[in-house]
Amino acid sequence: MKTISPAAHVVERMLHEGFAAGDTDIVDELCAPDLIEHQFGLTGEGPAAIEKVKRGIRTVHGAFPDLRFTVADIAEDGETVWVRAEATGTHTGPFLGPPTGREVRFTVIDVATVRDGRIVEHWGVPDRFAILAQTGGLERLGAD
Numbered sequence: 476m477k478t479i480s481p482a483a484h485v486v487e488r489m490l491h492e493g494f495a496a497g498d499t500d501i502v503d504e505l506c507a508p509d510l511i512e513h514q515f516g517l518t519g520e521g522p523a524a525i526e527k528v529k530r531g532i533r534t535v536h537g538a539f540p541d542l543r544f545t546v547a548d549i550a551e552d553g554e555t556v557w558v559r560a561e562a563t564g565t566h567t568g569p570f571l572g573p574p575t576g577r578e579v580r581f582t583v584i585d586v587a588t589v590r591d592g593r594i595v596e597h598w599g600v601p602d603r604f605a606i607l608a609q610t611g612g613l614e615r616l617g618a619d
Contacts, residue, residue: 480556
C-alpha cells in the first residue's frame with residue numbers, strides 16, 4: 476500500500492469528500508481563509524474563493540451524484556502537490572448542458588500549495604472537453 480504525505484492527503488480529501496461526496500464543509504476545514512483559487516470559473520481570493528469552491532462542489536455533485544475519483548499520480552515538491560485523478564460519474568443533473576443520463580469519464584489535474592494542513596493556493600484543470608464530448612455537448616454546439 477502506498478503511503479502519501481499529509482499534504483497529498485489534503486488534496487485527495489477535497490476530491491473524495493468534497494467534490495465526490497458533496498460535502499461543502501470540507502472547504503472550511505481544508506482551505507485557508509485567504510485561499511487563492513486559479514481554476515477557471517472559481518477564480519478568486521479569500522472568502523470569495525471559498526464560496527466559489529463550495530458552489531463548485533454543489534454544482535459538480537448535483538450533476539454527477541455518483542462521482543468517484545481514482546488518484547492515478549501524485550507528485551510533490553516542498554509545499555506543492557500535483558495530483559492526476561480519473562473521475563467517473565453519471566450525468567444526472569445540469570452541467571455544461573442538460574442532464575443526459577450518460578456515464579462520463581474525465582481527468583482532473585490539481586496543483587495545490589498546502590501549508591500547515593490547508594490549501595493556500597490551487598490550480599485545477601478538469602477535462603471539460605471530455606465531459607462535453609461524452610454528454611453530447613459538442614453535438615449541441617455544432618447544431619445549426
